[in-house]
Amino acid sequence: MELDIVALSRLQFAITALYHFLFVPLTLGLSIVIAIMETVYVMTGRAIWRQMTKFWGTLFGINFVLGVATGIVMEFQFGMNWSYYSHYVGDIFGAPLAIEGLMAFFLEATFVGLFFFGWDKLSKLGHLAAAWAVAIGSNFSALWILIANGWMQNPVGAAFNPQTMRMEVADFYAVLMNPVAQAKFVHTVSAGYVTASIFVLGVSAWFVLKGRHLELAKRSMTVAASFGLAASLSVVVLGDESGYLSTEHQKMKLAAIEAMWETEPAPAPFTAFGFPDQEARTTHFAVRIPWVMGLIGTRSLTTEIPGIENLVDHARERIANGVVAYDALQKIRAAGSDAAIPDDVRKAFEDNGADLGYALLLKPYIDDPRQASPEQIDQAAWDTVPNVPTLFWTFRIMVGLGFFFILLTAVFFYLSARHRLDRYPWLLRIAVLSIPLPWIAAECGWIVAEFGRQPWIIEGVLPTAAGVSSLGAFTVLMTIIGFSAIYTVLFIVEMSLMLRAIRKGPEPDDEPQAELVPPALAPAE
């Protein structure tokens, strides 16, 4: 196999990003679950809730530290492996990353130390404040990261500057208020809450099955089931919002998820099952449910959703416009001063500049896009179709699991309300076995979002292949091996420590029950 720098750089990014996201969702959700538990402790003064806070806090800590360690890699990798991307969009993309540090990560990381070390040094309220600072910090952190990611999916509020050869911010408010970023944020943090809820539910169910720590386990299950039910409803509803927005902003991604090769008459059917075939451009054994896709995608009965072949035709047109913009750009740069640019060139760039990125899709085939043959344009247009079978399947796994989480948390919510949490061992066993599922759903979600954006690194603006650093393929191969090795070791270590801590269970809490009201002041019974 020939080593291809673009493929290797993508592989490394995929490995490190998917690995990082093994730890993030649990951090997002568990930080809130812990803060809720500690709030109950401070409000009621009952020691069991402090014990719960500390026990789940220990597991949180083991997970959190790997999220931090692998997060540094994410922050640095854009510059290391995607230097042209960094130059091309740093003016917009860098800002949310920096704001994330300033506004969120500092808060989270500064107070997490106090959370673990401050039990004896802080008042009850002071320590509770630290717990909430960690929860708020980590969730704000997700907000800014997803504003950055949302901009890659839907690059609003920016324009290309021919003098600096990069995208520059035109309207920062639009970048912040990007509807794709908003929907992604709520969808992603909800997914984190679901992950933490299923985790707490499953671990507690295991305790109940073993007959251990029943007080702690049952209370934890009640928190997890109620929080988890709300979160899994939100994750599915907001996921639907993401789908709706894709209809507007990323039609190709949506068509690929649906394996919709041709435009169907409105309202389009939903393909529940089938085997998409990228070569033959068809879906074998498709099972279609009438109307559903049209309703989800457009929320109307009359709006058409364009199919893949239509979208490729559209891409062909945009490549042609892009070539005009590319030509105008070369002339603008050759002109030197602003005054020397002929008016027709200026107008050609203004009219077609939005499609400049489409001309860059031709770069893998020919150095000067203006010389491209119709066959090359056709190839580049078909390159805009992401890998359909992968998207089709990862999407269905994610959605299927989403509905399962609603069911699971609803059942346990009911059991908890009726005080029957320990009544059905088979349900408890299902809860234990469900622990890995939210992670599978979350990873599938990222594959849909990021693999589905291909061939673009910035949708419609910069192709992934153009964003890469000019490094040697062998160098990148070495770091892939290095990252994989250390990540594998750390994964094993992390899992073993997690399992040990769970098996060991909570530390006995022999401190006296804290009283909210001193006994001397309590009303006599």
Next chain:
Amino acid sequence: MILHTLIDYETLRIIWWLLLGVLLIGFAVTDGFDLGTGALLPFVAKTDTERRVVINSVGPVWEGNQVWLILGGGAIFAAWPPLYAVSFSGFYLAMFAILFALILRPVGFKYRSKRDSATWRSAWDWALFIGGFVPALIFGVAVGNVLQGVPFRLGSDLRIFYEGTTLFELLNPFALLCGLVSLSMLLMHGAAWLMLKTEGPVAERSRRYGSIAALATIVLFALGGLWLWAGIDGYRFTSEVITNGPSNPLAKSAEQASGVWFANYAAHPWTMAAPALGFAGAALAFLLMRAKREVPTILASALSILGIISTVGLAMFPFILPSSIDPRSSLTVWDASSSHLTLFIMLAVTLIFVPLIVAYTSWVYRVLWGKVDEKAIRDGQGHAY
């Protein structure tokens, strides 16, 4: 938005050059003592309890401190995108080494004392040592390379190409000397922290190693200056300097010339305060260590760090990252920044949040004030690591 034109582009660029310095110094002063502590771990702490004392001394704060580095990455990305793109990809393998070390470090802190096995603990002690030693050295090596110029050039579409930036070439003698300056400086700072936070034999050994490191800092910093003066060419503009033009490095021309890195000091003698502070801070730290004055020691060592980092920045101004193979491609304050609007927005955000960060960080340090209690660690109380 028209608001951003309130501050002109040139001024914003200077402000962001200063903020770049603030970030690097903030990182070196806060996370610096964590790195120094990690690198000193095998030498100042012999028994398991002693090692836990050392680890718990930075336990509650290393996470917050490390954010300076992450924020540094983000802020350079936002305010100086070409610098982020060229330096992180140009120093690719060095960055990888730093990342590798920085992945081991957090995990080492958190996981080391979770099991009783001696092999387990000693393995993580080594991880913590590497996690402190390697970044402390490589950050200095990187600065040494920046001072000499880095072999990159920009294509006409501003794509970045490199010629010979292997790890081996980065480890040239001058760069290694700079690496040793940064290592000794952070060892001095780490030792000062341990004197403040520990008692007994650990504090005593820290005092001994810290005094040596402070002296080494003075000697190595002086050697670095001499070598820079005698053997390293600086860079300067050969075209008109346009301070508020669009950020395109290729719009200028520049050349390499000897003695240029000292031109700013000759033109503006007040800037000599920076190297003076570098020497005076380290000398003061040495004397205060002998006198066992803990709080003043760490302040003096922080001042020394401030002086040494500022010395490099002031020498190079307005250059940030010179190119040794194509000086025209060099990144400078005037042609490697974000757009006017982005610099303004980021400044506004910084002015809101940095005071808040300083306020709550100081509060956390105050809550955690005091020595790490060896007895409490033996009894397994009050310490997470």
